[in-house]
Amino acid sequence: MKRIIYSLAVVGVIAAGAVAGTNALFNDTETSTGNIFTAGAIDLKVDHAKASYNGEDCLSNCVEDGPNLIVNGDFETPVVTANGGQWQIYPDASLTSWTVESGSGLELQRNSVAGAPHGGVQLAELDSDNSSAVSQTITTVPGAKYRLTFWYSPRPNRPAGDNTIGVIVKVVSDNTVLVTDTIGAASAGGANTSWTLHTYNFTALDASTKVMFSDLGTDNSFGGYLDDVSMRVLDCTYVIVGGTCTLWEEKDLTDGDYFWQFGDVKPGDYGQNLISLHAFNNDAYMCWYVDGVDNENTVVDPELDAGDTLTGPTPFGELSNYLKIFAWEDDGDGVYEEGEPTLAGPNSPIETEIIQMSLQSSITGWLGLAWCAGTQSLIDTNANTINDAIDCDGSGNQDVAQTDSYVATVTAYAVQQRNNTPFSCDEEFGD
Numbered sequence: 001m002k003r004i005i006y007s008l009a010v011v012g013v014i015a016a017g018a019v020a021g022t023n024a025l026f027n028d029t030e031t032s033t034g035n036i037f038t039a040g041a042i043d044l045k046v047d048h049a050k051a052s053y054n055g056e057d058c059l060s061n062c063v064e065d066g067p068n069l070i071v072n073g074d075f076e077t078p079v080v081t082a083n084g085g086q087w088q089i090y091p092d093a094s095l096t097s098w099t100v101e102s103g104s105g106l107e108l109q110r111n112s113v114a115g116a117p118h119g120g121v122q123l124a125e126l127d128s129d130n131s132s133a134v135s136q137t138i139t140t141v142p143g144a145k146y147r148l149t150f151w152y153s154p155r156p157n158r159p160a161g162d163n164t165i166g167v168i169v170k171v172v173s174d175n176t177v178l179v180t181d182t183i184g185a186a187s188a189g190g191a192n193t194s195w196t197l198h199t200y201n202f203t204a205l206d207a208s209t210k211v212m213f214s215d216l217g218t219d220n221s222f223g224g225y226l227d228d229v230s231m232r233v234l235d236c237t238y239v240i241v242g243g244t245c246t247l248w249e250e251k252d253l254t255d256g257d258y259f260w261q262f263g264d265v266k267p268g269d270y271g272q273n274l275i276s277l278h279a280f281n282n283d284a285y286m287c288w289y290v291d292g293v294d295n296e297n298t299v300v301d302p303e304l305d306a307g308d309t310l311t312g313p314t315p316f317g318e319l320s321n322y323l324k325i326f327a328w329e330d331d332g333d334g335v336y337e338e339g340e341p342t343l344a345g346p347n348s349p350i351e352t353e354i355i356q357m358s359l360q361s362s363i364t365g366w367l368g369l370a371w372c373a374g375t376q377s378l379i380d381t382n383a384n385t386i387n388d389a390i391d392c393d394g395s396g397n398q399d400v401a402q403t404d405s406y407v408a409t410v411t412a413y414a415v416q417q418r419n420n421t422p423f424s425c426d427e428e429f430g431d
Contacts, residue, residue: 043280044414045250046257047364050274050334051240053262058245062201062236064147069138070211071097073150073229075117075124080110087113089128096134101212103132115193118151118227123193125155126165126215127223133214137172138231140204143251145234148179148202148211151195153225154187163187164217165224169200172208182216184224193225201234203249250278259410265373267322268394274334275367279359282416287425288327288355288367292408294320302399317404323350324376326390329357330368336389340368346390347376350408356425358417374398 051058078095082088090096091105098106107128110121117123126132140146154163164187169179179200211231215223238245243262251257259273277286294317299310308318326345328336344353350371359365370376372392379389415423 040416041281042284042414042416044252044284044286044412045278045280046253046412047250047276047278048247048257048259048273049276051245051247051259051271052273053240053243053245053271054269056241058238058240058247060236060247061239062145062147062234064232065235066233069146069231069233070136070229073231074120075108075122075227076120078108080108080122085110087125098134098136101133101135101214103127103215104129105132106134107132115153115156115189115225118153118193118195120227123225123227125223125225126213127162127217127219127221129221131215131217131219131223133212135210135212137208137210140207140209142204142206145201145203145236146209146231147234148200148229148231150198150213150229151227152183152198153193153195153227154184154189155222155225156189156192158189158222160184160186160188162217162220162222163189163224164215165226166214166216167198167200168210168212168214169202170210170212171204171206172210173206176205178202178205178209184217187224195227250276253410253412259369260371260408265319266394267374267396267398268392269373270376270390270392271371272334272390273369273371274330274332275369276332277357277359277365277367277412278362279365279414280362282418283361284359284414284416285420285423285425286357286359286365287413287415287429288357288411289353289413289425289429290350290408290410292320292351292406294318295405295407297403297405300402303402306397306400308400317401317406319401319404319406320349320351320408322373322398322401323406324348324372324374325350325353326370326372326376326378327353327355328368330366332364332366334368336368336370338389343367345376346370346378347372354425354429359414 080088087107087109089105089107091100093099096106100106105128107125108122109125148169152165163184165183167179167181168177170177179202183198213226217223238247246258248257296310296317299308324347327343329341329343343355343357357365357367370390374392374394377391
């Protein structure tokens with residue numbers, strides 16, 4: 001502050017000398033506005049990409065639900081009346097429900113002008129007087145899954161260069177692309193239309209999603225055909241032999257996001273999970289740990305013979321004692337391969353092992369996780385194996401854990417690396 005005052009004083013002296021004999025006062029004021037300090041943040045997202053149980057994969061079974069969200073996807077409206085009721089170009093979305101993004105408009109053809117529609121009596125051509133693009137903006141629910149389908153045919157009797165079309169599905173607010181594809185790049189038209197179905201599943205990220213089709217072929221008024229466009233909500237459930245499973249894309253974890261849910265675990269049972277982790281905004285250390293509750297439920301004769309009881313100072317179940325884990329930094333394929341860094345185990349108790357990973361900002365980190373009800377080891381193919389590298393041996397007396405259940409709580413914790421180095425998950429969360 002003293003240096004600034006001195007500088008102003010010098011300015012004043014020079015100015016006074018330059019205008020000696022006057023009472024003029026010269027001032028110099030500099031202002032800097034809008035200075036902002038914004039605190040950094042760590043935003044950890046978790047993706048459950050794959051799961052298996054006793055060698056069977058968790059698979060998504062999705063069915064379409066509800067009405068078609070695309071309006072006039074069959075292009076039957078309006079009824080073509082121009083050119084003898086054969087074809088007409090519509091530049092106005094109020095007539096067709098399709099917004100013209102570029103080009104002269106949406107061309108509708110009727111009565112099989114150059115080829116038969118897939119359904120009904122009309123179809124759309126995307127090269128009208130020139131290469132055109134059309135779209136619809138759909139109200140969507142963030143996080144909900146959707147399926148876009150449409151039928152494509154090259155225009156008959158036209159070379160491949162005329163028949164290329166493109167499809168894009170993107171978020172309206174920030175133009176994030178959810179689906180993009182090029183169709184018909186090598187499709188020359190035959191004597192009649194030849195329709196193929198194209199299907200794309202995606203998850204909405206915002207309340208408004210745009211579906212756009214465009215002509216990508218030669219700009220000459222001859223282009224690929226489009227018909228029966230549909231977009232519907234997907235109702236997806238996950239199925240796995242011997243249990244219940246769920247998968248999800250990157251998100252904040254909430255109630256109901258479980259990695260394991262199996263109702264009849266036996267000695268020697270095993271499974272695997274592939275989990276991706278995303279630390280946005282800052283490089284981070286990630287700590288992964290499991291805590292849970294053992295439930296005795298009831299006691300059957302084999303448990304009693306093994307010394308189990310429903311009474312006493314610790315009337316809890318024992319299943320977690322036999323659940324062992326192995327964790328590694330995966331490359332994204334879900335297969336443990338020699339050389340991939342080991343994070344825990346094999347044969348670590350599911351509760352006592354705290355897993356630590358380093359995550360780079362906005363770069364996906366992959367956590368491979370294998371569990372075993374028994375004794376777990378690597379590179380042993382004498383019993384049940386995962387990827388021919390991880391063995392689960394269920395031998396030994398585990399009767400004390402019959403009828404027991406274990407309810408696990410999984411926590412993924414992230415802390416920024418800067419100013420926290422060195423950092424140890426064990427010191428942060430260990431006993």
